[in-house]
Amino acid sequence: MTINRKEILEAIAKAKQNKGERKFKQSFDISIAVEGLNPKKPESRITADVTLPHVPGKPQKILFFADGELARRAREAGADRVVGKEEIQRLEGKKKEIKKLVEEYDMTVAQADLMVLVGRILGPVLGPRGKMPRPIPSTADPAPLIERLRKTIRVMNKGQLCFHTKVGDESMDDEKIADNVMAVIEEIEKKVSDAGGRLKAIYLKTTMGKPVKVVVK
Incomplete structure (x- = not known):
């Protein structure tokens, strides 16, 4: 065409x-x-x-699943919220709370080694809404990805x-x-x-x- x-x-x-x-x-x-x-x-x-x-x-709101250094870098890069492993585990079985969290953000990113955990606990809510996270290595700089997702x-x-x-x-x-x-x-x-x-x-x-x-x- x-x-x-x-x-x-x-x-x-x-x-x-x-x-x-x-x-x-x-x-x-x-x-x-x-x-x-x-x-x-x-x-x-x-x-x-x-x-x-x-x-x-308004630019897209970013929810970032990460721990340690990557979590720190994500906050510095302007992620709207950073959720670590312990908080992800705490959300297990709390569908109402998960829905509230997911609906507040437009795009999600997850530290690569947390993808399985995020998929198991939040996947049933993220998936149907088209909000499954993009994986990012724990050593990566999240700033370029966050900047791009703001406009995606x-x-x-x-x-x-x-x-x-x-x-x-x-x-x-x-x-x-x-x-x-x-x-x-x-x-x-x-x-x-x-x-x-x-x-x-x-x-x-x-x-x-x-x-x-x-x-x-």
Whole structure:
């Protein structure tokens, strides 16, 4: 599928015209329909992590599972919360408390040797929400990863033939929204192609506005 930036900018302009006046700031969303995948097959359940050039709204909140030196470095690098091994073990069987913790954060990272423990105790809550942690070696510098995740969104099709995600808000400059749209399309197209499928159609809309189809070739 060939997508021209000019067509994306035209669709953004039309979507803004269609948004109508609301008493709140509307988000700018993208929907990508795909074909050639079998929703019943596990390989058709696609997860794509997209680093946006321009963060719409507040940066992502990071939950970091680590002990010792890595925990210290994660705090210094700005992780919103650091949870160690003892606290992870204390959460075992406390599903309500785990849900509350998980819902407070957007992205998670875990020290590599804590991944099994995190998966066993928090996995049943993290997994369905698309928040399973990225592993990091205990000797690594967490700062670059945390900085990148602040601008990263996780997009999933959850076994459906479409993807939906926020790419901006109505107050953002059209060029910045277009940058984000291009980043999402590029990553989704790569993941879908790897799974044997292809993009079918792309739509842009504001929260309460009518969808505008992006012209593709």
